[in-house]
Amino acid sequence: MYNYFHPYAMREPNGESYILAFQQGDVNGDYIQDNVYLVGQKNSSSPFVQDITLIIQDGKTNQFFSVPLKTNEGYQPTLFLGDFTGDGVDDILISIDSGGSGGYGFYYAYSFVENKPKLLFDFEQFNREFNYDVLYKDYYKVEVINNTLALQFIIDISGRGNEYLSEIYDTSGKLTTPINGWVSGLNRLYPIDFQGDGVYELYALQRIAGRYSADGLGLIQTALSWNGSSFTAEDVDQQAAIFGTSIKNEPS
Numbered sequence: 001m002y003n004y005f006h007p008y009a010m011r012e013p014n015g016e017s018y019i020l021a022f023q024q025g026d027v028n029g030d031y032i033q034d035n036v037y038l039v040g041q042k043n044s045s046s047p048f049v050q051d052i053t054l055i056i057q058d059g060k061t062n063q064f065f066s067v068p069l070k071t072n073e074g075y076q077p078t079l080f081l082g083d084f085t086g087d088g089v090d091d092i093l094i095s096i097d098s099g100g101s102g103g104y105g106f107y108y109a110y111s112f113v114e115n116k117p118k119l120l121f122d123f124e125q126f127n128r129e130f131n132y133d134v135l136y137k138d139y140y141k142v143e144v145i146n147n148t149l150a151l152q153f154i155i156d157i158s159g160r161g162n163e164y165l166s167e168i169y170d171t172s173g174k175l176t177t178p179i180n181g182w183v184s185g186l187n188r189l190y191p192i193d194f195q196g197d198g199v200y201e202l203y204a205l206q207r208i209a210g211r212y213s214a215d216g217l218g219l220i221q222t223a224l225s226w227n228g229s230s231f232t233a234e235d236v237d238q239q240a241a242i243f244g245t246s247i248k249n250e251p252s
Helices: 123-129
Strands: 016-025 034-042 049-057 064-068 075-082 091-097 105-111 118-122 132-137 141-146 151-156 180-183 188-192 201-209 216-226 238-242
Touching (some): 016 049, 049 075, 091 188, 118 123, 141 216
Antiparallel strands (some): 049 064, 075 091, 132 180, 141 151, 216 238
């Protein structure tokens, strides 16, 4: 699953390995600082990075270990070290921007206790876990349903303006045709210590889209905590945030 590796080694005949991100912390639990790298291949004329690999150097033995990533290309990869499981040892959070118009992110969290990588969080598994319906309703409302957690959110879109609303509703506020929106895959994931106890939770953001991708209605915000075997969310740990609309004063 992992191999000895030097972070400056050439890995592709047509590209060089670059150190893209670097952090220090005790990730294997021996109370000695380890070196943690993200290494990848890139062309000097483009910010796009390929073959992104997690590299850990054991601070005690100086040995290098590499952990391949399933999704291993994108933009601006970053590292964060912090304790997500409560064992007192730093875990590793990897963030990669997709670079697409949807603003998606690719995220993995690993533990590396005793130099053994364990996947704690996979953004694709998160995307599969929650099932949503986004339904336009009569009288300028949009219903967002999280079928997984059995949660309902109602968004009032009456302030979106006549040009937008007249394409959807008749003059009495009734829908002229059924419209479904959607909740996007994971857009952003942040480590936050909500309890202030030194153990980090994950805070996930997903866009609520209406008729098209740029038609943003709000955000689904989900707090995820480690339960001993996986990151989970209870119904009280998910909210919907809406975007504000401009208030223009009428001329006097």
